[in-house]
Amino acid sequence: MKAPAFAIGAAEQFIESNHQRHQDYFHCNYLYDATRMKPLLKKILAPRRIEYLEVSEKFIIQDTSDGVQRFADAGQKVRHGKDVRASFPELVGVEDILLEVLQGDQPAFELKGIARYSDHNSPLYFDLYAIDDEDEDTGKKKLMIFFEDVTERMVLEQTLVQRSNEASLLYNALAATKDYINKIITSMADALIVTTVDGQIKTINKATEDLFGYERTELIDEHISKIINDNRLWYNPNQRFAMPGKLFKDIEVVCRSKEGSEIVVSFSGAAINTELNLSQELVYVGRDVTARKEAENVLEFARREAELASQAKSTFLANMSHEIRTPMHALLGMTGLLLETDLNDEQRDFVETIRISGDALLSLINEILDLSKLEAGQMELESNDFDLIACVEEVVEMLAPTAHAKGLEISSLLPPHLPRLLRGDKMRLRQIITNLVGNGIKFTDAGEVTVEVTLVEQSATTAGICLAVTDTGIGMSPEDQQKLFQAFSQADASTTRKYGGTGLGLAICKQLVSLMGGEIGVESEVERGSRFWVKIPFALSVTSEQSQTIPRDLAGKRLLVVDDNATARRVVRELASSWGMVVAEAANPDAAVEVLSAPGERGRRWDVLLVDGDLGLMDGIVWGGKLLAGMAREAAPGGTISVLKTNRLEDVKRAIESGFTTYLVKPLKQSKLLEAICAVIHPPEIPTNQTTPDVTPPPPTASELPANPDPLLPKLRILLADDNMVNQKVALKQLERLGYQADVVANGAEVLQRLDKVAYDIILMDCQMPIIDGYEATREIRRRYQPSRGDSGGQPPVSAPTRPVVIAMTASAMKEDEQKCFAAGMDDYLSKPVRKEQLQAILTFWGNRLVEG
Known part of the structure; x- marks a missing residue:
C-alpha cells in the first residue's frame, strides 16, 4: 500500500x-x-x-x-x-x-x-x-x-477571520465617525479652535475662517493670541479649566479680525487629554455676539432712559402734587370754615358745590399719583390688623348720602360667620371698595347697590375673601367689558357720554388687587346691571378675635321687618336669625297688616317692629304712626324702630312723635342694629316726671362751638411753620375753631430762633420752606434736645428739656415723602389739604400724650 x-x-x-x-x-x-x-x-x-x-x-x-x-x-x-x-x-x-x-x-x-x-x-x-x-x-x-x-487550526483561523472582520468593522466605524465629526465641525455655525496647552493652533473649522477672515493655512501652527488676545483663554496653571473635564463658559472677549475690525465673541471651552493622556489640548468654541451686545447696549441705554423718564415723571408728579395741594389746602380749608358760618340756602349751596368739586379734584390727584406709583413699581402695601366688617361698613356708610341723594338703596351683606380680624392693607382695601361702590352708584339711576362679602376658603392662618358689588345700573356689553381695568379707558369714551370720569379707578383697583395676590372680574348685561367681584387672600390676625356679645334672651324673640327693598330685609333677616330671633318679613304695609293679624297671632305680640321710613309710595313713618295708634296696647309690638335714610333732626322728631321707640339710619350696621333691638326689648327706666321721650339733637356745628369747646382740652403751645400766607391763614382759623392759638413763622431758621425763646409743645412743620427747610430744622431740633453726656469728671448726664412734638403738615403726599419725614425725626404726618377733623384728632392724641408724659 x-x-x-x-x-x-x-x-x-x-x-x-x-x-x-x-x-x-x-x-x-x-x-x-x-x-x-x-x-x-x-x-x-x-x-x-x-x-x-x-x-x-x-x-x-x-x-x-x-x-x-x-x-x-x-x-x-x-x-x-x-x-x-x-x-x-x-x-x-x-x-x-x-x-x-x-x-x-x-x-x-x-x-x-x-x-x-x-x-x-x-x-x-x-x-x-x-x-x-x-x-x-x-x-x-x-x-x-x-x-x-484540524480543530485547533480551524478555531485559530476562524478567530483570526473574526478579529479581522471586527477590525475591519471598527475601522469603518471609526472612519464613518471621523467623517461624521468632520461634517459636524465643518457645518458648525460657531467657531471651533483646538490648540496645544501652549496656545499653538492645531485645528480650526470653516466658521473660524469666516469669523476672523483668515485662511486655514494662515492660522494653523500660529499662536492663538493672533486672534484672541486675552490671557483668560489659554493655558494658565492657576486656571481650573486647564484640568481635564473642567469647563469655562461664556467668557466674552473683544477680538480683532484680519481686517482690523472689533468682534465680540463669547467663548466656552475645556482641556482634553489626547494620545492616551500623553498630551493635552485646549478646545475653544466661540460665538459672535457682536449684534447681541449692540442690542444689549441699546436696551441698557433704553432702560436707563426709561428709568430717568420714570424718575422724572415721578418727580414731576410729586412736584405737581405739591403745587396743586398747596392751593387745594387753602380752597378746601376755607370752604370748610365758610360752611361753618351763617349762610343762606343759596350761599350754602354754592359753597357745597365748591367743596364737592374740590374733593373730586383731590380724588383725581390721588388717583393719578397712585397709578404712577403702581406703574413704576413703587407701591408698597402695609400689613396691619383691621376689622373687615367695620372696614366695609365704614365705606358704605360714607357713600350712603350720595346713593340716597339719587334715590338708591345701598346695603352691605356681611354674614355673621365672617372672620373679622384680618391682617393686610386696610387703606388700600377701602380704596378698592370705595371705587367699586362709587362706580355702582354713578352708573345706577334707579334701584340699589349692594356690597356682599363671602368667605371663599379658610385655613388656620389665612382666609380667602370674596367681595362683590352689585348694582341695577346701565350694565355693559361684552365689548365694553374688554375695555375695563385699563388706564384712561371707559366703556363710553365719547365726548357726549353721560357719565364722566378719568377711567383710572378700575385700573388702579386691578393693580392693587394683583399686588395683594388676588383677582378681579366683572359680570354684566346691558340694562341689567353689573357685578364687580374681588377675591383677595388675607392672613388672619394673631390677635384673638373678640366675638360680639349677643344677649341670650334674644333667642326666640319675634321680629317683623317692613321694607319694600328685598336686600334690606335680607340684611335684617340674616343678622337677627343668627342671634336666634324669629324673623318675619313684609314688603309693604298691607303685607305687614296681614302678618300682624294672621290667624294664630291673637294674644301674641311681636317683640320688635322694624319699619322703613320710605315705603315706596307711602311714608313709612306716617303709616307706622297710624298703625301703632290704632292697635290695642296689649297687641302693639313691644318695641318699634324706624329706619331712616338720614339723621336730620326733623325726620328723627317725626319718627319719635309718631310713636316709634327709636330710630336707625341706613345703611344698617351690625352693631347699631343689635344695640337698637336690645334697647327696645329692654328699655331703660324713664323718670316719672318725664312724659315724652327726649330726642337727642345732632351735634352743633363748629360755628356754634365756644372758643374752647372742651374744658378738658389740654392747653398747648403751638408753633406753625409755613411759608405760604394763605396756608397760614387756613391753619390758624382751623386751630382757632378747635380752641387753640398758635404762633407763626415762615421758615426753619425762624423755628430755631423761636425755640430759643419759647418752649413749644407742638410744631406744625411744613417741609418745603426757604433758608432752612422742615427736614433740616427737625434734625437740628433733635440734635438740640439730646441729653448732655456730662463732663469728664464722671458727672451724670444732664437731662435735656422736653422736646417739642414735630408734626409734618405738608403738601408732599407721596409715600416716600411720609417716610422722609419720619426719617428726619418728625413724630407724625399730615398731608395737605388738611381737614379740621384730622387736625383735631392728631392734636388731641399728642396733647394727651404730653399730659400723660
Whole structure:
C-alpha cells in the first residue's frame, strides 16, 4: 500500500530516531508489506491525531484505525463490511472522483474543514485525504482514506477571520465617525479652535475662517493670541479649566479680525487629554455676539432712559402734587370754615358745590399719583390688623348720602360667620371698595347697590375673601367689558357720554388687587346691571378675635321687618336669625297688616317692629304712626324702630312723635342694629316726671362751638411753620375753631430762633420752606434736645428739656415723602389739604400724650 506524503514523513522521522539501523530496509519495502506496515502506521499517525480507513472499490470498509470513529457522522458506527458513505456522508456524490483515484487516474482527493457538531460548544474539524493502494497478495486496488484533526487550526483561523472582520468593522466605524465629526465641525455655525496647552493652533473649522477672515493655512501652527488676545483663554496653571473635564463658559472677549475690525465673541471651552493622556489640548468654541451686545447696549441705554423718564415723571408728579395741594389746602380749608358760618340756602349751596368739586379734584390727584406709583413699581402695601366688617361698613356708610341723594338703596351683606380680624392693607382695601361702590352708584339711576362679602376658603392662618358689588345700573356689553381695568379707558369714551370720569379707578383697583395676590372680574348685561367681584387672600390676625356679645334672651324673640327693598330685609333677616330671633318679613304695609293679624297671632305680640321710613309710595313713618295708634296696647309690638335714610333732626322728631321707640339710619350696621333691638326689648327706666321721650339733637356745628369747646382740652403751645400766607391763614382759623392759638413763622431758621425763646409743645412743620427747610430744622431740633453726656469728671448726664412734638403738615403726599419725614425725626404726618377733623384728632392724641408724659 502507498502512504500519503505526511504519513511517509512521519514514519521516516520515527524510524530515524528509533530504528536507524533499519532505515534503508523500511524505506524501501514498507509500502509493499501491508501486514508489517499497519501496526507501525497506527503508531506513527496516532500522536498527530490522524486516523485512516481501508475501503474497497465498492466503498466497503475493510480496515480502520482505532480512533476513526470520532470522525464519523453522529450516530453512525464505523465497522468492517459497512459502506463508508453511511458513516461519512461527505463522500456521497464524489464517488466518480474516488474511483479515478482508485484507478490511478488522479493522484489524490481531499476535503478540508469538515465539521462535526455533536458538541455545539466544542465542534470538531478535520481534513479528509484519499489515495489509492494495492493489496500485494491479491493485487486488488483499494482506497486509503486519512482523517486529520484540524480543530485547533480551524478555531485559530476562524478567530483570526473574526478579529479581522471586527477590525475591519471598527475601522469603518471609526472612519464613518471621523467623517461624521468632520461634517459636524465643518457645518458648525460657531467657531471651533483646538490648540496645544501652549496656545499653538492645531485645528480650526470653516466658521473660524469666516469669523476672523483668515485662511486655514494662515492660522494653523500660529499662536492663538493672533486672534484672541486675552490671557483668560489659554493655558494658565492657576486656571481650573486647564484640568481635564473642567469647563469655562461664556467668557466674552473683544477680538480683532484680519481686517482690523472689533468682534465680540463669547467663548466656552475645556482641556482634553489626547494620545492616551500623553498630551493635552485646549478646545475653544466661540460665538459672535457682536449684534447681541449692540442690542444689549441699546436696551441698557433704553432702560436707563426709561428709568430717568420714570424718575422724572415721578418727580414731576410729586412736584405737581405739591403745587396743586398747596392751593387745594387753602380752597378746601376755607370752604370748610365758610360752611361753618351763617349762610343762606343759596350761599350754602354754592359753597357745597365748591367743596364737592374740590374733593373730586383731590380724588383725581390721588388717583393719578397712585397709578404712577403702581406703574413704576413703587407701591408698597402695609400689613396691619383691621376689622373687615367695620372696614366695609365704614365705606358704605360714607357713600350712603350720595346713593340716597339719587334715590338708591345701598346695603352691605356681611354674614355673621365672617372672620373679622384680618391682617393686610386696610387703606388700600377701602380704596378698592370705595371705587367699586362709587362706580355702582354713578352708573345706577334707579334701584340699589349692594356690597356682599363671602368667605371663599379658610385655613388656620389665612382666609380667602370674596367681595362683590352689585348694582341695577346701565350694565355693559361684552365689548365694553374688554375695555375695563385699563388706564384712561371707559366703556363710553365719547365726548357726549353721560357719565364722566378719568377711567383710572378700575385700573388702579386691578393693580392693587394683583399686588395683594388676588383677582378681579366683572359680570354684566346691558340694562341689567353689573357685578364687580374681588377675591383677595388675607392672613388672619394673631390677635384673638373678640366675638360680639349677643344677649341670650334674644333667642326666640319675634321680629317683623317692613321694607319694600328685598336686600334690606335680607340684611335684617340674616343678622337677627343668627342671634336666634324669629324673623318675619313684609314688603309693604298691607303685607305687614296681614302678618300682624294672621290667624294664630291673637294674644301674641311681636317683640320688635322694624319699619322703613320710605315705603315706596307711602311714608313709612306716617303709616307706622297710624298703625301703632290704632292697635290695642296689649297687641302693639313691644318695641318699634324706624329706619331712616338720614339723621336730620326733623325726620328723627317725626319718627319719635309718631310713636316709634327709636330710630336707625341706613345703611344698617351690625352693631347699631343689635344695640337698637336690645334697647327696645329692654328699655331703660324713664323718670316719672318725664312724659315724652327726649330726642337727642345732632351735634352743633363748629360755628356754634365756644372758643374752647372742651374744658378738658389740654392747653398747648403751638408753633406753625409755613411759608405760604394763605396756608397760614387756613391753619390758624382751623386751630382757632378747635380752641387753640398758635404762633407763626415762615421758615426753619425762624423755628430755631423761636425755640430759643419759647418752649413749644407742638410744631406744625411744613417741609418745603426757604433758608432752612422742615427736614433740616427737625434734625437740628433733635440734635438740640439730646441729653448732655456730662463732663469728664464722671458727672451724670444732664437731662435735656422736653422736646417739642414735630408734626409734618405738608403738601408732599407721596409715600416716600411720609417716610422722609419720619426719617428726619418728625413724630407724625399730615398731608395737605388738611381737614379740621384730622387736625383735631392728631392734636388731641399728642396733647394727651404730653399730659400723660
